[in-house]
Amino acid sequence: MTNPEVAIFMLCLFILLVLLGFPIAFTLLAMGVAFGYYAYFQGGIESFADLFSNNIFYLLNQNTYSVMENDTLVAIPLFLFMGYVVERANIVDRLFFSLQMAARNLPGSMAIAALITCAVFSTASGIVGAVVTLMGLLAYPAMAKANYQKEFAAGVICAGGTLGILIPPSIMLIVYAAIAELSPLRLYAAAVFPGLILAGLYMAYVIIRVLIKPSIAPKPRQEDIPPPIKIYMDLLVSFVPLTALIMLVLGSILGGLATPAEAAAMGALGGLVLAVLYRSLTWKKVKESVFLTAKATAMVCWLFVGSWTFASVFSYLGGHDLISAWVVGLNLEPWQFLVLAQVIIFLLGWPLEWSEILIIFVPIFLPMLDTFGVNPYFFAMLVALNLQTSFLTPPMAMSAYYLKGVLRNAIQLVEIFRGIIPYLGIVILCMVLMYQFPGIALWLPDYLFGKYIP
Template sequence: MTEFLALALFLFTFGVLLIGYPVAFTLSGCALIFAGIGYLTGTFDPVFLEAIPNRIQGTLSNELLVAIPLFVFMGVMLEKSKIAEDLLETMGLVFGGLAGGLGISVTLVGMLLAASTGIVGATVVTMGLLSLPTMLRRGYSPQVATGTICASGTLGQIIPPSIVLVLLGDVISSAYQQSQLDRGIYSPDSVTVGDLFLGALVPGILLVCLYIAYLIMVAIVSPEKVPPIPEEERKVSKELWFQVITVLFPPVMLIVLVLGSILSGIATPTEAASVGSVGAIVLAIFKRMFSLSILKEVLRTTTEVTAMVFLILIGAALFSLVFRGFGGDDIVRDFLTSLPGGVFGAMLLVMLVMFLLGFFLDFIEITFVVVPIVAPILLTMGLDPVWLGIMIALNLQTSFLTPPFGFSLFYLRGVAPDSVSTSDIYRGVMPFIAIQLFVLIMLAIWPQMATWLPETVYG
């Protein structure tokens, strides 16, 4: 009966989410309903619910999670200060003379925006509004244009400082400590956000390089799909290079300050995020894009996103307590450890399930609901926590790009002109999905791609 209720709780919650109810209230509401059923049937001990106040207090007092609203504020402020628009215009002029140059510019700007904002939805929408009309007007194939924008926009999942990695850092750290206790080992060591940031650098940069290599290949094989900007429309001069320096230098310096201070250990992610927020305000002031109305809009968006994240956190904490109360974690552990193939079979199944869940759930729900259940089990089986975190992030990034339910595709469809069909978007992302799967397989075969840099820097 207990096993049945644990499975029913998970399936019922997933079904309610698919209907469209708010995630935070669905998680907590379904958990309380099944806790009541379990109490009435004598299969659930309400003592598990006594931990709820401590869980909520721990969530709200977690210094690491304070970085979330600060990074969101930084990203939204940079978006409102038109930095993306200036970067696209300038990089387009630099690379526009080459076949595929405009696509390369979009990829590089997407990488910079990913490192500046870390917000996938905002990046895809911004790039779609600014670059898609220009690419289509220059004669770009709709498939190549939309695929490049979607793929570049989702780099915010893996390029640090990524909000996904910040959230995963907190969850993976807790899972790692739990796995150590399960193995009878007490260790003060844990996984930090800096570890995940370093671990994501090599796979993230490799993705960008492969995206650019694909665009170069298209330019060689089918140059008519990615034509260059006519020379008379480009202003290659000393003024252009001055513009490149003035446009690139401020956001790059901000990225270096934020990311560098975290990786070097000078500042915690929260402290670095606060510096990034102040830096974003300074950049907006210098660009004369700072006003009281913009500040109010940025604060409103930041508050909405932060409230959503923390409500989901609290709902997920309640869900996990009830799920554990029914012995759900033991059921999952027994199932994964009994799979053929051992660790490989368990990891493959978890990655597949997360990939499919990424069609329906946002990364926040997956991070707070699914990862706490499976991560301690996988880590107990001997997997490296940094490698596991990067695999999850890259897997979700691929899922968000995959038709027919990829979130990035929906974001771009919402801002793309009617002349661009949904099938164009679907066909356009296929080569980039293949690239991401290739990198995911490489990371699975060579975990050192994620673990070498953290081990080298932090020893």
């Protein structure tokens, strides 16, 4: 086989191993080293020491160092810590129940409250698994007690939990900025309206669905509704402080007052302050938050090391060039290129997570953007929207497995799958809207930072 053929074989083998259940980070690392040893092999092994005189080990060392010293990625552990502290401060519990009462006159009030809570909390944490797990323990039992249809309730939680990788301050956008060498500030600004529109479409779907079939989400009983003064006081205490913290973090970034890392540090401190104000800050909870932050950060960092090593070897073997030449050779129009790229990313979302797609596959398309005259920030928002589906697409819909993991026998996996299918269509609708009206993604960054010039 020629080197490009080896690269394609390497890619296919990786997808096969992932489908078989091998750990993704270490599979990437092992395959990158194994195929890299072949790619960089100079020939001639006369002693045991010669086994390790291969440039793949230097590449692995450099990639590890690059990840650990990347200033942009410093924001990741700080945002994670903020999310874990907020999660353990019992703020989300109060937020959900107060929003539920405030939205009591809307069809599917609990589902609406769950979506808003998911959007707010996922924005603070940026971890899909944590949001879906917590809301599965908090919101699903409440909806089940209110006789909500199982599939309907599960779909709301799974779809709402993925919003955190899109709505700023998003960890995924930080990673994208590092990979594509784009401004994280512009990416955050570009994601504001697409994120809000997608959340709004989710809520519109819930309301319309309940209006058509009220039996899937019965109205709350009158005797269960507290006095209005208590509802608004609870909402003031739970919703305003957390939202203010998020707006402060996001505003300082978009206003150019702080870098994402600096804003994340401020958010982490703000999370601790909120925990103190809610009288829920204990040494045990701080230790748990630090431990979980370190664990998640280590996992993310090794995933990046493995992904970048794999991607470097894949590119060195000619895999990127082969795919680029094939796409350019199709003589596509710009809109056809965008459709092809998004279809490929959508299909990759079935077996892979967003991080592998970003680090391995998105760089294949990035050099082609100039060829087809596509704004890189517009393309980034299409990808960010598309990656929502990587958590919602059966059979590897991670949101469904997170929810099933906490609910156990309370619901069947196939019921969760049925519940999330409509939200896939909503994501695609949002992508179509943004394609038709690019200003949804480009107006705010152009307004705040001036028109983008390649």
